[in-house]
Amino acid sequence: MSLTTDLSQAPPPHENAAKGMPGGGKAGGGTLDTVPAPRRRSRQRRERLFQWLFLVPAVVYMALFFGYPVVKNVVMSFQDYTTATFFTGEAPWVGLANYVTVLSSSLFSTSLLNTALFTVGSILGQFVIGLALAIFFQRKFPLNGILRSLLLLPWLLPLIVSSAVWRWILDKDSGALNRFLGDLNIVDTGVPWLTSTSLALIAVVGVNIWIGIPFNLTILYGGLQEIPDELYEAGSLDGATGWKAFRHITWPMLRPVVSVVLVLGVVYTLKVLDIILGLTNGGPANSTQTIATQSYALSFQEFKFGEGAALGNILVIISLVFAVLYLRASRRAVDE
Amino acid sequence: MKSAIRKNRPLAVAVTALVGLPVLLSGCGTTASSSTESVSEIAVMDYYNNEPDKGFIGDALNACGTKAGVTIKRETVPGKSLISKVLQQSSSKTLPDVLMLDNPDLQQIAATGALAPLADFDISTADFAPGVLSAGTYKDKVYGLAPTVNTIALFYNKDILAKAGVTPPATWDELEAAAAKLTSGDQYGLAFNANPTYEGTWQFLPVMWSNGGDEKNIDTEETAQALKLWTDLVKDGSVSSSALNWTQADVKDQFLAGKAAMMVNGPWQIPSLDKQASLQYGVVKIPVREASQTAVAPLGGEVWTVPQTGNKARQAKAAEVVSCLNSDENQLAMAKVRNTIPSKTTLAAKFAEENPKLATFTELVKTARARTGQLGEEWPAQATKIYTAIQTALTGKASPSEALKQAQGQ
Incomplete structure (x- = not known):
């Protein structure tokens, strides 16, 4: 000012x-x-x-x-930074040793793959459902406003609360979801949502989609509101209604917003930590271990701060690629 | 022109003030301290942030403070954030005068040089159980003492076992047979926790150690046998595969709800169990492979330490408080109210007699082993390998011996 x-x-x-x-x-x-x-x-x-x-x-x-913090994290990743460092301030330089250890660990490829699957799965689900809901709420109907604000709930709940509730819903023996599916005779024995190596990642992605929908819904709804009604009126005169209107009016007009939502979504999803820690702690048998959770475990459970920082930096670099994409996308959005 | 300059002057002052503010603020944080001052207050930090333990520990601290002629300024932090808080304080040189640590963390913190050896003060370490001393020792020096300790054992639901005609198991074969017999419908025979945290490792240690397993190298026949027991119990369906994600509190809930006939858990669950009047339970040692083996339990509990704050007078007062917390009377009193076990072996017999519910735990604590006893600072890394192997075997990704081999090689 x-x-x-x-x-x-x-x-x-x-x-x-x-x-x-x-x-x-x-x-x-x-x-x-x-x-x-x-x-x-x-x-x-x-x-x-x-x-x-x-x-x-x-x-x-x-x-x-x-x-x-960024500089400190980069410096730390080249040091043998242990609990003792906090007291003595001594952290010998180890060059690239931390990166070598982290990258050559057998867990790295697992974490990288899980991070990719988690991010792609979450973004896809959040975006498709978020967009569908945003278009749905474009219509005028009673309780529209109330329903829309209720959908923000997952966003407002503390993540630790959400994950605790979902952990209970997804429990194998007494979870609400299995009880529900059992009563509908869809399954007859408990599905081990969080304790099967093949299902846990899917379950965690599902919960993250639930959490991410409000963000996608809100931004996309805002974007839809920006599209002038005259375009649809003119389009309908030329026979563009329904899917055609979406394909030729909504989608092109929404593109700048879409790219922003997607790129921000990727950056937010890459670093998700609390949901996974709350639901599975990276288990069973590392099947939900991502780079973020592994970096956390290295730093704060095994006290290998150097290695944790190295892994954290790798995640920062991955995010940075998407941040650059975001800047370019938003610049183009302004130009348009 | 002059007016323009005058207009800018308040802005300049504002900018200077804004820039200067942080400097001023950071200056306020430092307080002068000298070692000759008389100490009237000492700072204490622990993680007993929930009642009733918060109150019990607070009362004991205040009584000890009064005895030492100081008031206690106590801060309780959640268990999960204690270590990061301690590290933060040790780098900003603001450690409290008395610090509580979970025993497997002691060596880690002692290794940083942040703690004072208790031999520097007049604190007696006589009569303490060997496991307790080993947990508090780093490189032959005792840095922390626990007034009371705990361990884990096998809880069983007396009614369910009686109905099924099962006696509490003492060996692995008996355990497997009993667990299978007690499993029906909604009810599992046994519940334990095998989650991918140190808690999962902690619950596995009794079977591993009792069978001669060694935490230094987990790729051994003895440890593989122990892991096979855990794996078979889950594979047979006697233990829910949810054990892979349960915490010890979840295990207790299963037991309370009657969904598990037996459970592996510790004495800190007794207050919740006693709240349910209809529940009749007993406690036995966790079974061993062969009846001739002795049960080795892992030692749990928190140690009290005196950090190196650089202020000799305050450290001396802090040491008085730590010593007082570990006195015979305090050990007995705290153990009774908190359902834990006094650390001094000389108190065990009397305590077990007065608290029959804790007799099994008291017996186990005499020979209980500290997790960091052998590995010290290396424990966290090895504990991670152990729970990784447990998870790999229990999910069927590899056989128990293969899982241990993989984890050890990691």
């Missing part, structure tokens, strides 16, 4: 300077003209200084809360 007021004060002196300079040149160095020049320059310098000063809080904040 204050930055804009400062800048709005800036133009007048510049105009003065522009007018004054040629005049000074013509007169060939009269006292009236030569004296203001250094004063002007110092004024300009002062304004520059003020502009920078206004930037300082933001820069300090970024450096302190974003720059420092």
